[in-house]
Each structure stands twice: as C-alpha cells, then as structure tokens.
Amino acid sequence: MKFATIVALLVSAVAVSGAAIPQEESQSYIVVFxxxxxxxxxxxxxxxxxxxxxxxxQHYDTVLKGFSAWIPTQVVSTLSASPFIAYIEEDAKVTTQI
Structure with missing residues (x-):
C-alpha cells in the first residue's frame, strides 16, 4: 500500500468522525516502525x-524505531495499516518483581 493511500485513509477517518476529537477520546500509545x-x-x-x-x-531510537503519542482512538486502526508501522500498542506501566 502506498504512503499516499495511507494518508488518504487517515484523512477520511477523521472526516467521518468529526472535526476536533476530545482529549478523553485519545489514548497513549507506543508506535513502533x-x-x-x-x-x-x-x-x-x-x-x-x-x-x-x-x-x-518521547522518541525512541536506541532499541527500536518509534515514539509514544496520544492518538485519537478513531485513527489507531488506520495507522496500524500503514506499511511503515510494525505495531501500535497501548502505553502502560511495566513492573517487575524480584
């Protein structure tokens, strides 16, 4: 899928969902390319x-290529279809037990 097609899909996803997306409809994600x-x-x-x-x-470039971002939930699945993105996952606290 070409990059221009991905951009067109993103534009149409936002056009369908309305103009401004309230912050409560955004979620923190890690985007990995x-x-x-x-x-x-x-x-x-x-x-x-x-x-x-x-x-x-935050941008990441040591172990992986990506960044964290607050992304409107309506466009996450469209972004995930990008040929450049390896995966997108919800940002969460990670703990270890010793």
Missing amino acids: KSTTTAEAIEQVEKDIVGFGGKIG
Missing part, C-alpha cells in the same frame, strides 16, 4: 497524528 522506515516517513506520520488532534511524546 519497521527498521527500514525512513526518517521522512516517520516525520509524516507524526504530522498526521498531530493534524488529527494527537500529541507526540
């Missing part, structure tokens, strides 16, 4: 998320 994804493609996904009312958090 495939290792072959270019910096330009990552920047475009970031711009798309912000354009849909989301917010980019």
Whole structure:
C-alpha cells in the first residue's frame, strides 16, 4: 500500500468522525516502525497524528524505531495499516518483581 493511500485513509477517518476529537477520546500509545522506515516517513506520520488532534511524546531510537503519542482512538486502526508501522500498542506501566 502506498504512503499516499495511507494518508488518504487517515484523512477520511477523521472526516467521518468529526472535526476536533476530545482529549478523553485519545489514548497513549507506543508506535513502533519497521527498521527500514525512513526518517521522512516517520516525520509524516507524526504530522498526521498531530493534524488529527494527537500529541507526540518521547522518541525512541536506541532499541527500536518509534515514539509514544496520544492518538485519537478513531485513527489507531488506520495507522496500524500503514506499511511503515510494525505495531501500535497501548502505553502502560511495566513492573517487575524480584
């Protein structure tokens, strides 16, 4: 699937759901990209998320290629279909027991 097609799908998902998305309809996620994804493609996904009312958090580039973000729940499944994204998962606290 071409990048332009993904962007068109994202635009249509937001158009159907309405203009501004309330913060309570956003969730914190970790977005992980495939290792072959270019910096330009990552920047475009970031711009798309912000354009849909989301917010980019921490960037990751040591162990994996990605970032944390508040993403409107209506566009997560569309973002997941991107050929650049390996996976998206809800951000959560991780604990260990010794």
